[in-house]
């Protein structure tokens with residue numbers, strides 16, 4: 001078997017086309033939507049995403065500023081900036097990049113983002129609302145996984161979904177989104193005993209850990225649908241997923257990296273800004 005590739009570029013282009021229309025209407029009505037990205041890290045993957053988001057925002061007619069506070073920023077520096085942006089009427093969306101400076105957890109500072117502007121669902125209130133089925137912005141990466149599964153009509157109701165990774169940005173919110181779609185959800189992490197035994201039960205397996213090629217064919221049940229959220233920089237300047245490409249010989253469908261979840265993530269983040 002060779003897995004069907006679940007590409008995300010077409011879906012992303014369709015989302016961006018809709019966002020371009022909405023942003024144009026807002027611009028004509030007075031002011032273009034504005035996104036501000038706050039970053040406090042030297043991390044390469046994060047810097048790449050910031051550049052790519054800023055450029056994608058420009059193309060759909062969203063004004064985008066980057067506030068780089070540097071890797072030495074304190075919790076106080078970050079919350080002060082997030083609070084000011086939340087109060088600024090000229091700002092529609094506020095996003096705080098991860099990773100944060102060493103020792104700082106996203107949830108310690110993201111409470112300073114007004115939930116109405118929390119376009120990447122980082123405020124603990126947003127995650128809590130998501131958990132109980134109240135309206136909230138979901139983190140774009142988690143929402144992209146579900147959007148991609150929907151794009152390819154993967155049936156989630158009653159399916160066994162296994163998420164590897166428990167971050168506040170992907171694993172935890174994704175578990176709630178999948179539960180909301182009536183999947184039976186298991187979340188694995190670095191302390192999970194016999195990871196392969198658990199992941200092998202999955203109809204839908206999502207890898208969101210940030211470790212290159214952690215998921216190998218031994219982790220995957222024949223015919224499973226596998227979603228690769230990993231975007232790990234390789235020494236040669238490329239990008240590697242969390243899923244070993246050999247998994248394509250076992251899975252029925254597999255999202256590529258690049259060209260899978262990534263482009264949909266960017267598009268949905270921009271959609272949240274115009275929303």
Ligand SMILES: Nc1nc(=O)c2c([nH]1)NC[C@@H]1CN(c3ccc(C(=O)N[C@@H](CCC(=O)O)C(=O)O)cc3)C=[N+]21
Pocket residue numbers: 045046049096097098099120122140141169231239257258259260261262263264265266
């Ligand atoms: N609060 C927060 N939310 C995030 O969502 C978040 C973050 N922090 N920190 C950094 C990571 C990284 N990230 C990526 C998103 C899209 C691509 C993407 O579109 N990649 C292209 C790669 C194109 C290429 O380089 O060839 C693709 O997959 O096709 C990559 C990486 C989101 N992140």
